[in-house]
Amino acid sequence: MSDTRHTKVLIIGSGPAGYTAGVYASRAMLEPLLVQGIEPGGQLTTTTEVENWPGDTEVQGPDLMVRMEAHARAMGCEVIGDIIASLELDKRPFVAHGDSGTTYTADAVILATGARAKWLGLPSEEKFKGFGVSACATCDGFFYRGQEIVVIGGGNTAVEEALFLTNFASKVTLIHRRDELRAEKILQNRLMKNPKIEPLWHHQLEEVYGTDSPLGVEGVKVKHVDTGEITDIPCKGVFVAIGHAPANELVKDVLETHMGGYVVTQPDSTATSIPGVFAAGDLTDHKYRQAVTSAGMGCMAALEAERWLAEQGEDAGKDTSEPLGYGVENPAAE
Incomplete structure (x- = not known):
């Protein structure tokens, strides 16, 4: 049976960017929903020793992500084990369809879908x-x-x-x-x-x-x-081990991208080409691609989403006929 959930902020992705966004959005009393995606915890769950995470001389990648998830939950973020199969950004509230059959509607969206390993194609x-x-x-x-x-x-x-x-x-x-x-x-x-x-x-x-x-x-x-x-x-x-490509299937035909598919954000911001949609982490970062920079962008995205929602006032959550983009299916969710 299908179900519909509404949230002020929907976070799609569960790496350092997603979980950090969950912490900050929760502290802002936005009661966010975080959908983990196809790889809960992101790329750090497939690494071993992490030696450049501030505060830990050495930490196992999977352990760090377990701690981040627990932190987000402790702050009040609801973490959901689902995969977003398609995303509609052409009107507000935005609509995301989960692989589970659940439909999520949101006043703002934070994209933190990360990146995936590249292959040679042989x-x-x-x-x-x-x-x-x-x-x-x-x-x-x-x-x-x-x-x-x-x-x-x-x-x-x-x-x-x-x-x-x-x-x-x-x-x-x-x-x-x-x-x-x-x-x-x-x-x-x-x-x-x-x-x-x-x-x-x-x-x-x-x-x-x-x-x-x-x-x-x-x-x-x-x-x-x-x-x-x-x-x-x-x-x-x-x-x-030739690097990674941004996991942009949900938005590659909707949001502005560059540098091989990375989502474009405004200077010194996580705001994308659609108002109310923010992008953080490896989905948008073609330069640094570090866990600590992803976490920083997750913080930025949550704070910017909070500010943007406050500016919308009474209009937040209402249907709008203003064309904002186009829906696109996510083939990786099949």
């Missing part, structure tokens, strides 16, 4: 996803105890994955198309000092190969970016 990569090809070392690293594996990428994500995987693998080959890493210097130093990790420069993944019955990875073919020479590297696991 047919062989797709074939072996979940059967030797992964984008999450913390999810799947345990399965490769004593095995040789490869990591693709050269940024923070790739280096962090490679370092973590040395806890299980006998050898980790880091494959990067350039001859230097983009990762933070402290991570680069750790990687270079680790005897289990061997960087392979100027190469890119060409093909993943393996067995069909049972489905499993046996190795990869990599190509030298300058000479085109193909090298065969035996391995049992392939971890693709």
Whole structure:
């Protein structure tokens, strides 16, 4: 049976941005509803040690997100385990349809849907996803105890994955198309000092190969970016760590975006191209992409939503025929 819930502020997403918005919106007595989405807790639930969260010299990513959720709940934010399948922003109150069948109406919306792992788009990569090809070392690293594996990428994500995987693998080959890493210097130093990790420069993944019955990875073919020479590297696991793309399915055809799909916000603000709709965290941040900056934007979004609602006065919550945008379905919720 379908149900309809109304709230002053609907928060879509549950990473550092979403939960922080929940804390601040609750403290403003806005009684927000927070819909967690397809990955409750966001990307930090698939990381291990977090060493750059202020106040914690080291904290496990999943533990930090459990604490954030508990904090939001303690402040009065109602956290709902649902996925928003479509969002209508062409009139107020805004309307969101949950995968559960629940319809949410809201006077203001805070988008904190974050980002998802990027893939290379190779047919062989797709074939072996979940059967030797992964984008999450913390999810799947345990399965490769004593095995040789490869990591693709050269940024923070790739280096962090490679370092973590040395806890299980006998050898980790880091494959990067350039001859230097983009990762933070402290991570680069750790990687270079680790005897289990061997960087392979100027190469890119060409093909993943393996067995069909049972489905499993046996190795990869990599190509030298300058000479085109193909090298065969035996391995049992392939971890693709080439970054993330904003999870913008709900609004990519509605809100203004740039830089490959990141939602545009006004200068020094989380306000989007539709009044009453705010965006925070990795959905809008193509530059920093840090948990602490996401949390800061979640705070900003809640404070700006509170201010915007106060300015609306008696009009808040009423239907308006003013064209504000277009509804769009979320294919990721299917």
